Amino acid sequence: MSNKLVLVLNCGSSSLKFAIIDALTGDDQISGLAECFGLEDSRIKWKVDGNKFESKLGAFTAHREAIEFIVDNILGQYPEIAEQIQAIGHRVVHGGEKFTHSVVIDDNVIAGIEDCAALAPLHNPAHLIGIRAAQASFPKLPQVAVFDTAFHQTMPEHAFVYALPYKFYREHGIRRYGMHGTSHLFVSREAAKALGKEVADTNVICAHLGNGASVTAVRGGKSVDTSMGLTPLEGLVMGTRCGDLDPSIIFHLVDRLGYTIDEVNNLMNKQSGLLGISELTNDCRGIEEGYSEGHKGATLALEIFCYRLAKYIASYTVPLGRLDALVFTGGIGENSELIREKVLNLLSIFNFEVDAERNKAARFGKQGQITTDNGPVAMVIPTNEEWVIAEDAVSLLK
Numbered sequence: 293m294s295n296k297l298v299l300v301l302n303c304g305s306s307s308l309k310f311a312i313i314d315a316l317t318g319d320d321q322i323s324g325l326a327e328c329f330g331l332e333d334s335r336i337k338w339k340v341d342g343n344k345f346e347s348k349l350g351a352f353t354a355h356r357e358a359i360e361f362i363v364d365n366i367l368g369q370y371p372e373i374a375e376q377i378q379a380i381g382h383r384v385v386h387g388g389e390k391f392t393h394s395v396v397i398d399d400n401v402i403a404g405i406e407d408c409a410a411l412a413p414l415h416n417p418a419h420l421i422g423i424r425a426a427q428a429s430f431p432k433l434p435q436v437a438v439f440d441t442a443f444h445q446t447m448p449e450h451a452f453v454y455a456l457p458y459k460f461y462r463e464h465g466i467r468r469y470g471m472h473g474t475s476h477l478f479v480s481r482e483a484a485k486a487l488g489k490e491v492a493d494t495n496v497i498c499a500h501l502g503n504g505a506s507v508t509a510v511r512g513g514k515s516v517d518t519s520m521g522l523t524p525l526e527g528l529v530m531g532t533r534c535g536d537l538d539p540s541i542i543f544h545l546v547d548r549l550g551y552t553i554d555e556v557n558n559l560m561n562k563q564s565g566l567l568g569i570s571e572l573t574n575d576c577r578g579i580e581e582g583y584s585e586g587h588k589g590a591t592l593a594l595e596i597f598c599y600r601l602a603k604y605i606a607s608y609t610v611p612l613g614r615l616d617a618l619v620f621t622g623g624i625g626e627n628s629e630l631i632r633e634k635v636l637n638l639l640s641i642f643n644f645e646v647d648a649e650r651n652k653a654a655r656f657g658k659q660g661q662i663t664t665d666n667g668p669v670a671m672v673i674p675t676n677e678e679w680v681i682a683e684d685a686v687s688l689l690k
């Protein structure tokens with residue numbers, strides 16, 4: 293048997309993404325998404341060999357029921373696939389300073405993920421539910437945790453310490469950690485391949501633009517700075533998150549406008565970003581549609597998104613010195629030729645020259661350079677976090 297199949301689970305605050313993936317080739321045999329938390333009408337959608345299926349999960353289904361559905365109703369139909377699964381790989385957003393690499397899950401690891409839950413309150417508690425449910429459903433299979441933060445543990449202290457009294461880092465671990473590390477690792481490695489260079493000799497800036505979004509400066513295969521911080525709220529404008537702002541806005545909202553801390557948390561994580569500015573939608577496709585129809589809010593949201601992103605990208609030339617390529621990835625980075633073009637035009641000081649044909653062609657999972665050969669390289673590289681998770685899971689079993 294040449295397959296090395298891994299079931300990869302990415303439990304988010306309100307959804308669960310899953311894939312059964314071959315660690316050797318990156319091909320997924322089955323993949324899907326369950327919208328499973330707090331919804332009256334939660335659903336699960338999945339794909340097998342390009343064929344699409346959908347089913348209702350019922351009201352208020354949570355991760356545990358979704359995993360039971362995957363095991364009983366989906367894998368149950370494909371026993372020849374199910375019996376080949378060798379491990380379960382879990383995406384875990386926050387591993388603090390404790391986890392610099394992927395690990396096989398045991399009670400100590402679970403306690404470590406619990407310790408980090410306060411730093412990623414929307415993500416880590418969901419991962420723990422997923423881990424426990426997977427342990428119950430697959431008691432014989434090894435479970436592996438792969439951390440978003442691990443790739444960023446190479447950042448130097450001057451990039452990760454906040455300008456607060458130092459004791460808050462020393463005593464409470466309050467520092468910048470960075471997320472989406474698995475994606476930044478994957479696309480920076482693929483960029484080196486595409487450039488025909490050794491990873492150790494390749495400097496790239498990666499923009500992962502999905503519902504959450506972050507930019508990372510990768511020097512010689514190592515993360516040297518990234519835009520997310522203690523939590524996934526810092527940095528870029530995102531679908532519903534505000535990213536960077538003046539921290540005094542929090543005092544103003546609480547002291548002057550009577551908001552509770554919980555309300556501020558909800559406002560900044562769930563009601564801001566593209567959704568908050570546009571007063572239309574958090575979905576980039578809807579923002580682009582609004583922009584093309586002259587919708588004022590959508591236009592402003594798009595402009596702020598691109599401007600902030602371009603500023604971050606420009607600033608990451610500081611830790612790199614030399615830039616071999618700028619990489620776009622994530623649902624927006626892989627598909628939005630409009631945003632890529634706007635961002636590259638804002639970065640005119642670097643002489644990027646957009647190639648309209650190439651930029652148009654790079655979408656729906658296609659990799660490729662989107663600039664002309666006359667200037668610096670920008671490219672689209674579809675991310676594959678699930679493949680990295682599957683590879684790590686299998687390599688830990690050897």
Ligand SMILES: Nc1ncnc2c1ncn2[C@@H]1O[C@H](COP(=O)(O)OP(=O)(O)O)[C@@H](O)[C@H]1O
Pocket residue numbers: 501502503504531574575576577578580622623624627628
């Ligand atoms: N064809 C497209 N054009 C523009 N944006 C797109 C397109 N397809 C997907 N997106 C955007 O990608 C985002 C989701 O990205 P994704 O990486 O799937 O998110 P997640 O962070 O949940 O993994 C959404 O804002 C969606 O609108």
Ligand SMILES: CC(=O)OP(=O)(O)O
Pocket residue numbers: 304385440471472502503504505524
């Ligand atoms: C860390 C983070 O923002 O993850 P996601 O993009 O999956 O929300």
Ligand SMILES: [Mg+2]
Pocket residue numbers: 502
């Ligand atoms: Mg994603």
